[in-house]
Amino acid sequence: MIHPKSIAVLPFVNMSPGKENDYLCDGITEEIIHALAKIEQLKVTSRTSSFFFKGQNRPLTEIGRELDVANLLEGSLRVSGDRLRITAQLIQVSDDSHFWSESWDRKMEDIFAIQDEISLRIADKLREHLGHLDIADQLVQAPTSKVEAYRHYLQGKSLFNKWNPEDVYQAIGHFEKALQSDPDLIDAHTGLADAYSFLAVAGFAPRELAWKKAMESMQRATEIDTHNAPLNYLLANEAFFTEANFGEAMRYGQQAIASKPTYAEGHQFLAFLFMLRDDMKKAGEHLSYARSIDPLNPETKFYQAYFLYRSQFFDQAEVLLLELLEANAKNLPALITLIYVLLKKEAFERAERLIFGSPAEGIMPDEKLGLACLLWVMQGAAEKYPALLDELEGNASRDTSFQAHAYLFLVYAALNEDKKAFSVLEKLFKHRSSILLLAFGDPLAAPLRHNLEFEDFQKWIFALPNPNPPVRPVKRNSAELSEADATDYLQVLERFMETESPFLDPSLSLRSLANQLEMHPNQLSWLLNEKLGKNFNAYVNGFRVAHFKKLLADPGNAGFSLIGLAYESGFNSKTVFNTVFKKETGMTPKEFQKNRHLSG
Missing domain, CATH: 1.10.10.60 (Homeodomain-like)
Structure with a gap:
């Protein structure tokens, strides 16, 4: 059933003659999304799912159904010199009726005031139409007093959201220009950290140098505001993927949603961490919330597929993974997880075609070696896997390939070589391998679960942070009367x-x-x-x-x-x-x- 107090803010349309102001339309749209998301009783679709429809001429009722919302906001922006003309209108999805519209003419220097004014006006009209909402007196705080810094930040964010190296490098240039104008603009620091970490993980820049720059930006952001949600999300990823520190990753992830309870990325990451810890109930709660506000994000769908895989609902997981690969054949996490699903389903011929038929730039060499070895072991092909196992053991002995470590662990588990598997696992802390963290509780390692040492390792690896980060207090409704x-x-x-x-x-x-x-x-x-x-x-x-x-x-x-x-x-x-x-x-x-x- 669609929640009656729900809304998606569609990307504002650029009515200016050229495309150079597209970034400003996107920025205003995002700010309104963030502002409305502060209203506790209102369910607001997150940016990624709302922007899925950018440039598409789809019926509004159809968009509303796909996003599972009762209301839509659409608007437009026209820039003329230093003046802005903004229009916005609210639509009830059920009957495609417009129940409010308004226009504003303002100067560019008033951008933050106008964003707050529009957000409050929209919130008021929603409340008048839908019922009670507890609305703060101010929904948008100016992130900077320098409009020029803000414009460069928005341009950088718009470029970064294209997720390709060329645009990300341009985004870095805009973030740096924003910081030249205002060194304390925290959004530009987290933007830089996000950009450099993307380049590091995707292999588009020297890994160590890119991570160093990302950490420098995170450190500067920490000096400005330790509670910033995007900052804590980045720190959670860094703690997990570079330090293999599960407790710290959990602590930062919890701080991210304590600071911003509607932060979809934070809920996705916490769902992922709880999956690894075998706490599927909490993982499901965080994932369910992320799906409710960000249903069309491919990342949300992947986490849902991974949740189903870890819960051993292999057929359902396969359906979602195939959908992801149909949309993007280069989605490597979806491809690897699909191979895992097929191995667990003993669909060995299909798994073999994916392992050996993937393009050269897809699966890494040690990962392909590990998957092939695992395939032959699970098939019982004694004539095929010994040579591959020797090669895998040799690569893992050099302590440089964490993929080799992880697959050696899974192969030993499949061979019921518990002692050897746990000896590989001990390298998790010595070499800080997040890939081994991922492999430990994987369904492919299920044969180890009968061993008493498994539970000891689980408690050791996935210990929760102590003390826990402060839980966001439940505040009494300020509107309530005696x-x-x-x-x-x-x-x-x-x-x-x-x-x-x-x-x-x-x-x-x-x-x-x-x-x-x-x-x-x-x-x-x-x-x-x-x-x-x-x-x-x-x-x-x-x-x-x-x-x-x-x-x-x-x-x-x-x-x-x-x-x-x-x-x-x-x-x-x-x-x-x-x-x-x-x-x-x-x-x-x-x-x-x-x-x-x-x-x-």
Whole structure:
């Protein structure tokens, strides 16, 4: 069932003559996503899944169904000199109806103020339409006082998101220019760290040099804000993949989502860590949340497939892995995991075709050697694997190939050579191999689980950090009122609506009504939702319908049209009036008028 308080922010469309402002459209879209994600009661689709539809001319109802959201926000940006014109509109997916739209004309120097203003306005309109949301007074904090630094950061982020070495190197240049303008722009530091770590892992730069630069950027970011979510996510990856320190990786991962509970990447990584620790319940919880807000991210689908593999649901895992490889044949993690699945299913011929049929730039030599050896061992091909095993043992003895270590461990497990397998495992800490960390609890190592030493190693390798990072405190809803205060405010509200008739103002908003009542908007929203069971629009439109009926009953208004009386009652749209009136009375306005005459 689709959550009614859910929204996806689609990439804003660049209405400027050239493409040079695409990065600014993307940046504004991302900032609104981040701002709305701060509202606890609102489910907001993450950037990757929202941007999946960039440049696609797909029906909005179809997009909403794929993203599993009830509402969409779409908008556009036009840049002219130093001025911005931004438009935004909210759409209800179920009937493809637009229930709010607005435009803003501002100077570029006001970019952060306008992002906050737009985000608050959107949040207000969602609350009026959907029901209570507890909204902060400010949703967007300026990351820098230097607009030029921010523009370079956005350009760098836009280039980095293309995920290829040429663009990533250009992104690094923009991040560095951003830091020349503002050395304390933490987003640019984490951008640099992300870029250099990508180049290191993907092999597009000398590994040690790239990691050194990534760590320098992380260290500078740490000096600015140790709680920054992207920073802690990067530190978690560094702790796992370069230090093979599971406890530290877990600690940083938990800090990332403590700082930003809606951080999809953080939840994905924690799901991965809990899978390795065999805590599938917690892994499933984090993965389920990541899937709910980032369903179209290939990384989310891979983690889901890996979760199914580690849970030994091999057929379901295979389906997802094949989908990933159909979308991207060079998805190496999906390819390797699919080979593991086929080995566990004893689909040896298919596994053999993938191992030996993969392109040269795909599977690394020692990984291919290890997979081939494992294949022949699991098939019981005694005439084939001894020579490969000798070669694998020789490569592992040089202590330079962690792939050789990992596959030697799995081969010994398949041969029921427990002692030899555990001796390889001890190199995990000596050589800090994250690949051995991955191999330890793999389903291919299942024959070792009967050994009492397995549990000892598991406790040793996957010990949780101590003490645990601070858990994000559960805060009391700032909007909530005591019973006595709620009763008093309800009386004040009802008296004000009856005597002052604020509903006759078509531009009345929850925030403006709260100001007139000298209440915080969150309190009025909570009061309507919890005590009257209505959202703001339903509550106010109820008064407007009642006023319309009074006007219709007055003989002095016989010369006025129905829509004219509707406008006099505070409605500003014929469509809204007709929809609301039928919902309130079960009849169209014309039917109601006709029945009234007949009964009269």
